[in-house]
Amino acid sequence: MLEDGFDMLSVFRVLGDAQVEIGELWEKGFIGITDEQFSTATTLECITGVAAKFRRFRRETRGMALLCNAEGEFHEVALRMLAELLRERGWDTHFTGHDAPVLDLIRRMRTEKGRIELLCFSAVMPASVQPLVGILRKIREDPRFDEAKIIVGGPSFNSKRVRMALSDGPTGKSLADHVSTNLVDAMKYLDSLMR
Ligand code: B12
Structure with missing residues (x-):
């Protein structure tokens, strides 16, 4: 998404939707709590990583x-x-x-x-x-x-x-x-x- 020029908000929307989907999979018993926690940790890492790409110095x-x-x-x-x-x-x-x-x-x-x-x-x-x-x-x-x-x-x-x-x-x-x-x-x- 970054290579295709999407902005930070668009990327975050996809990550947020993925979290909700993970929650549904967990609720239905398709995945366990460990998968869900791994997903959240990955999402949090992506948030920081994506933001770093947009960071610039401000006076x-x-x-x-x-x-x-x-x-x-x-x-x-x-x-x-x-x-x-x-x-x-x-x-x-x-x-x-x-x-x-x-x-x-x-x-x-x-x-x-x-x-x-x-x-x-x-x-x-x-x-x-x-x-x-x-x-x-x-x-x-x-x-x-x-x-x-x-x-x-x-x-x-x-x-x-x-x-x-x-x-x-x-x-x-x-x-x-x-x-x-x-x-x-x-x-x-x-x-x-x-x-
Ligand atoms: C990951 C997750 C967890 C993780 C959280 C880890 C973490 N570090 O954040 C852990 C494992 C800790 C967890 C625990 C629990 N969870 Co939980 N969790 C989720 C899950 C799967 C994803 C949440 C997420 O990241 N969503 C993505 C974000 C981006 O979405 P969001 O939070 O809704 O925010 C959006 C908007 O609401 C808004 N927004 C939110 N806050 C704010 C604030 C401001 C200022 C603004 C402007 C906007 C805004 O912006 C976002 C983007 O649009 C959801 C499933 C779901 N449907 O969301 C369940 C869910 C939220 N959890 C739920 C439950 C029941 C629990 C537990 C009670 C489970 C338990 N029995 O122990 C505990 C409660 C813990 C607690 N005391 O808070 C329920 C809540 C149901 C309810 N209505 O009460 C859900 C919906 C799952 C379900 N379908 O049952 N959970």
């Missing part, structure tokens, strides 16, 4: 973006892809991982790195949505993040009911500036921000 950064999994959420492929797409567009990125208290980490990063312009959260499993809502509420209350845009994504948000969970009580103000279930849509939103 200035567009800002700092933090990418975080909801607590207890182990699915990281989408955020790894998003991190590379943001870097390609000149952002500094930091992936917080999934085994640390997210809010503490975000606050620490704010102290260490200064301004944070963008916060991206992923909730792949429906069970991750409520913990995520709790984190978003605390971030919205924290004046240090007043200027940060918040974008959340993941298949959980395909459901209208789940998207409603992001509406903050009586004020009806959304806890996120943008909700996305795919990277194409997310990149359009981020490009519009940059303009």
Whole structure:
């Protein structure tokens, strides 16, 4: 695909579709957990490898973006892809991982790195949505993040009911500036921000 001139996003879409297909094969019992883990490791390696082909030196950064999994959420492929797409567009990125208290980490990063312009959260499993809502509420209350845009994504948000969970009580103000279930849509939103 790279030799044929496809961009990073197109390659990532194919890798993402492959992951979903691997999941279906696993669900149907055609492959085992070891195959699935091997596939994810290969996909993560490809993401880094593909991104390296597009990397170029930049004198200035567009800002700092933090990418975080909801607590207890182990699915990281989408955020790894998003991190590379943001870097390609000149952002500094930091992936917080999934085994640390997210809010503490975000606050620490704010102290260490200064301004944070963008916060991206992923909730792949429906069970991750409520913990995520709790984190978003605390971030919205924290004046240090007043200027940060918040974008959340993941298949959980395909459901209208789940998207409603992001509406903050009586004020009806959304806890996120943008909700996305795919990277194409997310990149359009981020490009519009940059303009
Ligand atoms: C690989 C995988 C794992 C790996 C993850 C390894 C890793 N390092 O990431 C491991 C083995 C750890 C795992 C564990 C589990 N998994 Co799993 N896993 C998968 C699998 C096969 C692929 C996930 C993936 O990489 N997808 C590719 C990415 C690109 O797709 P995506 O995450 O959906 O993201 C897309 C969009 O949603 C969006 N997006 C997502 N996040 C964000 C965030 C932002 C900001 C934006 C803009 C966009 C965005 O962009 C992406 C591209 O369009 C899926 C199958 C599937 N259908 O996805 C199951 C799947 C997600 N897993 C599932 C389950 C049930 C589990 C387990 C509970 C299994 C178990 N019994 O232990 C555990 C839970 C672990 C946990 N606490 O999180 C279910 C979830 C069902 C559900 N609705 O709850 C799935 C759908 C499989 C299935 N059909 O049952 N899993």
